[in-house]
Amino acid sequence: MIHRLLPGFYFHTYGPNAPVLSIRSGDTVVATTVDAGGFDEKGVLISSDMRQSSPDTVYSSSNPLTGPVYVEGAEPGDTLSIEVLGIRLNRDSAWSRVASNFGGLTEEAPGRRLLYNEAIPVKRYEWSLDLEEMTGSVQLSDSGRFPLIPLHPFIGSIGVAPRFGRVEMSLTPGEYGGNMDCSDVCEGAVLQLPVSVRGGLLVFGDVHAAQGDGELCGVALETSAELTLKIDVLKKSIEWPRIISDDWIMVAGSSRPLMEAYKIAHVEIVRWLVDEYGFDKWDALQLLSQVGRVRVANTVDPNYTVVAKFPCRYL
Numbered sequence: 465m466i467h468r469l470l471p472g473f474y475f476h477t478y479g480p481n482a483p484v485l486s487i488r489s490g491d492t493v494v495a496t497t498v499d500a501g502g503f504d505e506k507g508v509l510i511s512s513d514m515r516q517s518s519p520d521t522v523y524s525s526s527n528p529l530t531g532p533v534y535v536e537g538a539e540p541g542d543t544l545s546i547e548v549l550g551i552r553l554n555r556d557s558a559w560s561r562v563a564s565n566f567g568g569l570t571e572e573a574p575g576r577r578l579l580y581n582e583a584i585p586v587k588r589y590e591w592s593l594d595l596e597e598m599t600g601s602v603q604l605s606d607s608g609r610f611p612l613i614p615l616h617p618f619i620g621s622i623g624v625a626p627r628f629g630r631v632e633m634s635l636t637p638g639e640y641g642g643n644m645d646c647s648d649v650c651e652g653a654v655l656q657l658p659v660s661v662r663g664g665l666l667v668f669g670d671v672h673a674a675q676g677d678g679e680l681c682g683v684a685l686e687t688s689a690e691l692t693l694k695i696d697v698l699k700k701s702i703e704w705p706r707i708i709s710d711d712w713i714m715v716a717g718s719s720r721p722l723m724e725a726y727k728i729a730h731v732e733i734v735r736w737l738v739d740e741y742g743f744d745k746w747d748a749l750q751l752l753s754q755v756g757r758v759r760v761a762n763t764v765d766p767n768y769t770v771v772a773k774f775p776c777r778y779l
Contacts, residue, residue, distance in 0.1 A: 474528030
């Protein structure tokens, strides 16, 4: 069954929020997203009454999330499988910026402003998107250059409610998925997430038209999109997000410092090779050491994300 979700409300947290749609395993959801700043397909900013709010706290306004989607039959200990059937960019513009107190080259993020120097100045970039040629261009004012880059749309933020009843802000990645900013979560990929709350409570947003590894400045090409997702419940247990493409199996580990995220991703992909593909533990480690690849997905969020990749041809 195909469900069309036109959101009228957006969440800024991963957690036990009230679902806006209930589906069955095997169903497909077609839904729109707004960009990381809350701008819709017409470039209009969503109103404050369309955002999650509370009289008791202030939420980060970044990455408004569509959902949650409740998946019937999904129980704690299961796995939610999300096949990305389509990512259709629905406007011909995207924005990016260099931001104060944020990015992979600073330790100035909120709560960690420990540096004596002045903060990085804010500079905003407006990108034009050619949705037929799938390219993006921008005027670089200081140099006069006008680069043309290929687009590679992917879902920057997608996750389920975290384990132990936690609530996490929409900027944070973890074992539940979240703001991984992993460009492998693209059309044709399958993302698997561990279910910790009945129904899973899947939310998604923050589509990027393009982004380099690490999201160095902290901001990708932020835009809106229509997503088509086929969602299944798998009666198996996993610990961290898994991604499957035609060429790779992958595990995303998110933590700080970066080396801890690296270790999580690689320990988990070795377990996957042993449990589901019949490898000896040490053989898996040896082969992964020689043919594996690593993507540093983000170095800017409250947790960093590292993706360990193993070629499918050796499975």
